[in-house]
Amino acid sequence: MTGHPFYALHSHAMVRVAAATPRASVGDCAANAAATIEQARIADSRGCDLVVFPELNITSYAIDDLHLQSAQHRATELALEAVVAASATLSPVLLVGAALPRNGRLYNCAVVIARGRVLGVVPKTFLPNYREYYEKRWFASGRGLAGLSIDVVGQSVPFGTDLIFAASDLPSFTVHAEICEDYWAPTPPSTAGALAGALICCNLSASNIVIGKARERELLAASQSARGVCAYIYSASGPGESTTDVAWDGQGLIYELGQLIAESRRFAREPELVIADIDTGRLAQERLRDGTFNDAASHLDHPETRFRRIAFDHGAALADIGLERGIPRFPFVPNDPVQRDADCFEAFNIQVEGIAKRVEATGTKRMVIGVSGGLDSTHALIVAAKAMDRLGRPRSDILGFTMPGFATGEGTKGNAWALMRALGISGEEIDIRPAAQRMLEEMHHPFAHGEPVYDVTFENVQAGLRTDYLFRLANQREGLVVGTGDLSELALGWCTYGVGDQMSHYAVNAGVPKTLIQFLIRWCIRTGQYDEQTNEVLAAILAQEISPELVPADAEGGLQSTEDKIGPYPLNDFFAHYVIRHGLAPSKIAFLAWHAWRDAAVGSWPEDLPEAARVTYDLPTIRLWLERFLFRFFQISQFKRSALPNGPKVSAGGALSPRGDWRAPSDGTAAVWLDELRANCP
Numbered sequence: 001m002t003g004h005p006f007y008a009l010h011s012h013a014m015v016r017v018a019a020a021t022p023r024a025s026v027g028d029c030a031a032n033a034a035a036t037i038e039q040a041r042i043a044d045s046r047g048c049d050l051v052v053f054p055e056l057n058i059t060s061y062a063i064d065d066l067h068l069q070s071a072q073h074r075a076t077e078l079a080l081e082a083v084v085a086a087s088a089t090l091s092p093v094l095l096v097g098a099a100l101p102r103n104g105r106l107y108n109c110a111v112v113i114a115r116g117r118v119l120g121v122v123p124k125t126f127l128p129n130y131r132e133y134y135e136k137r138w139f140a141s142g143r144g145l146a147g148l149s150i151d152v153v154g155q156s157v158p159f160g161t162d163l164i165f166a167a168s169d170l171p172s173f174t175v176h177a178e179i180c181e182d183y184w185a186p187t188p189p190s191t192a193g194a195l196a197g198a199l200i201c202c203n204l205s206a207s208n209i210v211i212g213k214a215r216e217r218e219l220l221a222a223s224q225s226a227r228g229v230c231a232y233i234y235s236a237s238g239p240g241e242s243t244t245d246v247a248w249d250g251q252g253l254i255y256e257l258g259q260l261i262a263e264s265r266r267f268a269r270e271p272e273l274v275i276a277d278i279d280t281g282r283l284a285q286e287r288l289r290d291g292t293f294n295d296a297a298s299h300l301d302h303p304e305t306r307f308r309r310i311a312f313d314h315g316a317a318l319a320d321i322g323l324e325r326g327i328p329r330f331p332f333v334p335n336d337p338v339q340r341d342a343d344c345f346e347a348f349n350i351q352v353e354g355i356a357k358r359v360e361a362t363g364t365k366r367m368v369i370g371v372s373g374g375l376d377s378t379h380a381l382i383v384a385a386k387a388m389d390r391l392g393r394p395r396s397d398i399l400g401f402t403m404p405g406f407a408t409g410e411g412t413k414g415n416a417w418a419l420m421r422a423l424g425i426s427g428e429e430i431d432i433r434p435a436a437q438r439m440l441e442e443m444h445h446p447f448a449h450g451e452p453v454y455d456v457t458f459e460n461v462q463a464g465l466r467t468d469y470l471f472r473l474a475n476q477r478e479g480l481v482v483g484t485g486d487l488s489e490l491a492l493g494w495c496t497y498g499v500g501d502q503m504s505h506y507a508v509n510a511g512v513p514k515t516l517i518q519f520l521i522r523w524c525i526r527t528g529q530y531d532e533q534t535n536e537v538l539a540a541i542l543a544q545e546i547s548p549e550l551v552p553a554d555a556e557g558g559l560q561s562t563e564d565k566i567g568p569y570p571l572n573d574f575f576a577h578y579v580i581r582h583g584l585a586p587s588k589i590a591f592l593a594w595h596a597w598r599d600a601a602v603g604s605w606p607e608d609l610p611e612a613a614r615v616t617y618d619l620p621t622i623r624l625w626l627e628r629f630l631f632r633f634f635q636i637s638q639f640k641r642s643a644l645p646n647g648p649k650v651s652a653g654g655a656l657s658p659r660g661d662w663r664a665p666s667d668g669t670a671a672v673w674l675d676e677l678r679a680n681c682p
Helices: 029-045 063-066 070-087 191-193 213-227 280-289 291-299 336-363 375-391 408-421 432-440 456-476 487-492 516-526 531-541 564-566 567-582 588-595 621-635 638-642 671-680
Strands: 014-021 051-054 093-102 105-114 118-124 148-152 154-158 162-169 176-177 202-206 229-235 254-258 261-265 272-278 308-312 366-370 400-402 427-431 477-482
Touching: 014 029, 014 229, 014 254, 014 280, 029 051, 029 213, 029 261, 029 272, 029 366, 051 202, 051 229, 051 291, 063 070, 070 093, 070 118, 070 202, 093 148, 093 176, 093 202, 093 477, 105 176, 118 162, 118 176, 118 308, 162 261, 176 191, 191 202, 191 213, 191 291, 191 638, 202 213, 213 229, 213 261, 254 272, 261 272, 272 621, 280 291, 291 588, 336 375, 336 477, 336 516, 336 671, 366 375, 375 516, 375 531, 400 408, 400 456, 408 516, 408 531, 456 477, 477 621, 487 621, 487 638, 516 531, 516 567, 516 621, 567 588, 588 621, 588 671, 621 638, 621 671
Parallel strands: 014 051, 051 093, 118 154, 162 308, 176 202, 202 229, 366 400, 366 477, 400 427
Antiparallel strands: 014 272, 093 105, 105 118, 148 154, 162 176, 229 254, 254 261
């Protein structure tokens, strides 16, 4: 535990939530209150800000006509008094379920409790009255009830379906409540709640279990959190409710933007409390980026004008309480092997279809590609080969050129030739050293006179010559130059502008980050996209260190290392994802990266990532490379992206085309981002 505010999740607009499944009963309100208080105290000890309990967890759900008994109403009131009194010394906001009479009607309600007071009461809108459900026999709908109040536990509090609960000292902590059937309806009340400003939508549910219903709940929670651009907390009744005609499984779900963040065990005999940290800052950012969200609010005549915003002081301390949330180390690569393979299938075929359409549209006779034996050119080449297969064209119409320079290793050149032969393309070799030497001589560069000067000019003379050759060869042989540079290099500006690897006729890799390229090649091997000879070469290429091979080896034989210069690609891709896709503050990106990478034994890794790559990074290392990433991305690289050739967007994580996801000035500054990081990251 550390004292700096950086380590506190609340500093980063995150909220800790829980879906509780207490032991239920058949109408024993005192026992229900005790079970609720027990769960609330556990949640408090674990730093929770919000706990969502099941529908009618105080009264009990499956008690049929007992709902209409005065004794049951009084027992519910006394039980609520106990829970409210106990909450005075607890931090979490509690959403509990109770049947409450008001004005000659009985309502199935969510009661919102915080620090010894009832903040408000939300009645259920949609009452199921089909198959095993008979709720209209007992309850009245809350539809249309707004601006009202109710007397409960000696307090007069807001009552209606027009309530949002908002922490005055934690701006991102805004809550809406609905109940069970409400989110099975075609028009869930939480839609209006989200459009009115709630970032966390909650569902208190009883929901007896039948075969397949758990999947249906997951689908509804996922879709509502995606459409509502919100978190969705769902809690269903568990063991203890009456099983006269139905049974209960106690499913708890926490979703965010369509993604499952945490879920409970089902059919557990013991009380269950599933806890996760919700990134409300990310949700708020997503709403800013999603114009359709605001259009939907306008279409519904701006629900925020009809909702009451119930403010409360939450009093959350800025303390290090850890992080109850898995942070993927590779945001472009799922840890789950099934999802990983599905993503790789889509990514690979997006690229294949992209280049195939360009070949068809241009009527080009050949593809021209520089083959270095490195990762990017390898992947571009196997995509090109698959495109030719799909078009019914011979692979010999792909012209591969390996162009050794002053630092090209025999290993990479050998791999380049081995790959070209294995794929059956037309391969040639052009030694660029004589032309590079002549250019350096005419420029009076020190290297031309025997001095070991390996500056940016020395590097770019080689990079530029390679691209120049490719374009002239394409002219000569009626071809199309296939770009090989990837999204990671574009983010960092790690490419040579104009007559260099930044330019091509079609940038097939421009939407694919370096970390994903490695997994795509592994997927190609694993799924038999090519023959065994090709697979052997691909495996050898994956095992190489990433190097541009533009500078000769040092006295100890050490090769030029890209990652020594610009930082580890896993970190750079992590940074890029949260900058490009989510627009998060640098200090928050550092916070997430620290939790993701500080301990190799914690969390999941993609299944086929080599053990040697399962490394750790401490906070000083993360901050060092994040500073360099921010400077390169915001200050010195945008002009390269502004002139980017065509290429397909591949990942929902974002792309950098000025015609797509990313538009920015080429003469911007990184000062805002660097200042934020330095001010808030220790």
